[in-house]
Amino acid sequence: MNTKVITCMEENDKACLAEAGRILKAGGLVAFPTETVYGLGGDAFNPDSSRKIYAAKGRPSDNPLIVHICKWDDIYRLVSTAPEHAGKLAAAKKLADAFWPGPLTMILPKAEEVPEETTGGLRTVAVRMPSHKTALALIEASGGYVAAPSANTSGRPSPTLAKYVLEDMDGRIDMVIDGGEVGIGLESTIVDLTVSPAEILRPGYVTEAMLRTLLGEIETDRTVFDGNSGQAPKAPGMKYRHYAPKGELTIVSGEEEKTFSYINERLRQARAAGKRTAVIAAEETARNYDADIRKSLGGRTDGLSAAKRLYRVLRELDDEGAEIIYAEAFENTGLGAALMNRLLKAAGHRMIEL
Numbered sequence: 001m002n003t004k005v006i007t008c009m010e011e012n013d014k015a016c017l018a019e020a021g022r023i024l025k026a027g028g029l030v031a032f033p034t035e036t037v038y039g040l041g042g043d044a045f046n047p048d049s050s051r052k053i054y055a056a057k058g059r060p061s062d063n064p065l066i067v068h069i070c071k072w073d074d075i076y077r078l079v080s081t082a083p084e085h086a087g088k089l090a091a092a093k094k095l096a097d098a099f100w101p102g103p104l105t106m107i108l109p110k111a112e113e114v115p116e117e118t119t120g121g122l123r124t125v126a127v128r129m130p131s132h133k134t135a136l137a138l139i140e141a142s143g144g145y146v147a148a149p150s151a152n153t154s155g156r157p158s159p160t161l162a163k164y165v166l167e168d169m170d171g172r173i174d175m176v177i178d179g180g181e182v183g184i185g186l187e188s189t190i191v192d193l194t195v196s197p198a199e200i201l202r203p204g205y206v207t208e209a210m211l212r213t214l215l216g217e218i219e220t221d222r223t224v225f226d227g228n229s230g231q232a233p234k235a236p237g238m239k240y241r242h243y244a245p246k247g248e249l250t251i252v253s254g255e256e257e258k259t260f261s262y263i264n265e266r267l268r269q270a271r272a273a274g275k276r277t278a279v280i281a282a283e284e285t286a287r288n289y290d291a292d293i294r295k296s297l298g299g300r301t302d303g304l305s306a307a308k309r310l311y312r313v314l315r316e317l318d319d320e321g322a323e324i325i326y327a328e329a330f331e332n333t334g335l336g337a338a339l340m341n342r343l344l345k346a347a348g349h350r351m352i353e354l
Contacts, residue, residue: 025043060154080112107190186311250347278326
């Protein structure tokens, strides 16, 4: 398959979006920018499109896809409107009024029409409305319902630039829309509204504190931060390692001086064994490490900068041949919770606490 790349920096590029919309309507796949990461889109109501997404990504078929919409009323085709689910829809409307369009995905009971190929065999459906204007225009051009996970090979860091989409997807999909670098850099928050209290299954830009102001009591699934909790994940996609670089990544948490000493000693040992070493750190501390490659995620208090740079840094470490990688732990609050969740996933929950 020849993957066509088109540059579309404006939502009013009608020719570009019309062509991409035709591909989606015909059952093809289009990668496109959102405010979080690049998504790999297919027709959410076409089981063959969903199967193509799983095949292109090498993604396990029990890992649900998020359905992207461009206006609130479209949710009623996706979600069960049975009387017993009225409270869940009311909660969804409250969150949508506050955070949509934006980086929030809600899990709700699905309508019968939604194919189980799209929902990973579950009786629930994940729905979000992105705020990226090109994404919204594409969804509208395609008919309104685009199933889209991140546009990367399953397990690899999610793409924040079109060139990283092509690294994984060239020849596997029909089209890539290059809309430049994304704004946030981490996937959307996922909140499960089918349980009481509601539960965060993936932290993101919309934080637990933000959600609590509207929903009151809310919980976070223990497996978000604890890969050894013994608790069964609530969503199938939570079972799998994600965002991983090719090198071996370990996170180190502790007082600064102890962290510097521990990491530098391990770097020395790795280099003595002939390994190419790397460190991921805050801007304030990166210079304290004696690694072959040092990568800064920005200032320690600038969570948005760190979030935006994380996946790009992980991709760059692959490009630069990093084999042994150590990362500082970050504050596990606010957007830092999302950052630590992705780091832990990338490391396969390999973390040293000093």
